[in-house]
Amino acid sequence: AAAVPAAVYMLQDQEAHAAEMERTFIAIKPDGVQRGLISEIVSRFERKGYKLVAIKLIVPSKEFAEKHYHDLKERPFFNGLCDFLSSGPVLAMVWEGEGVIKYGRKLIGATDPQKSEPGTIRGDLAVVVGRNIIHGSDGPETAKDEIALWFEPKELVSYTSNAEKWIYG
Numbered sequence: 034a035a036a037v038p039a040a041v042y043m044l045q046d047q048e049a050h051a052a053e054m055e056r057t058f059i060a061i062k063p064d065g066v067q068r069g070l071i072s073e074i075v076s077r078f079e080r081k082g083y084k085l086v087a088i089k090l091i092v093p094s095k096e097f098a099e100k101h102y103h104d105l106k107e108r109p110f111f112n113g114l115c116d117f118l119s120s121g122p123v124l125a126m127v128w129e130g131e132g133v134i135k136y137g138r139k140l141i142g143a144t145d146p147q148k149s150e151p152g153t154i155r156g157d158l159a160v161v162v163g164r165n166i167i168h169g170s171d172g173p174e175t176a177k178d179e180i181a182l183w184f185e186p187k188e189l190v191s192y193t194s195n196a197e198k199w200i201y202g
């Protein structure tokens with residue numbers, strides 16, 4: 034077979050990776066911020082190889098928290114949850130990478146920290162479900178909606194990371 038220059042393979046690989054890139058919404062809740070866990074949590078996503086494309090610290094209003102958690106409005110803990118989310122600064126972020134929506138949830142661990150495996154963020158750093166320190170979108174549709182709720186399009190920064198070719202090959 035005719036030799037195909039390595040650069041062509043590399044381009045095809047990069048195109049394949051670009052097609053599989055996805056973004057997820059991750060937020061460190063007021064308990065995580067107050068407990069000084071920002072750098073610990075950010076570093077877990079960063080070291081994994083995901084790319085940070087948006088970040089801001091904001092105190093959401095109660096109304097905003099209710100929008101964010103609208104799917105849970107029939108649950109008995111809904112009001113307390115929205116009070117809590119709006120009780121202090123939240124670090125809102127968008128992370129990008131192959132499979133980041135699903136694997137981001139693995140890094141986070143189960144909703145109830147008592148059921149989260151050691152090694153996960155909630156397993157290592159939280160004890161009760163009402164103070165589980167972090168939020169992550171649970172699927173592609175939610176990710177899209179949550180990113181749109183928390184960020185203006187211009188706040189999402191598209192850039193090439195020099196590490197990408199070492200992370201994806």
Ligand code: ADP
Pocket residue numbers: 105110114143144162163164165167168169171
């Ligand atoms: P997750 O955050 O893992 O996606 P859910 O969407 O089911 O989980 O719930 C959203 C948030 O509501 C949880 O992260 C937790 O802070 C809170 N929550 C869930 N279940 C309870 C509960 N039984 N009591 C108090 N708070 C809860």
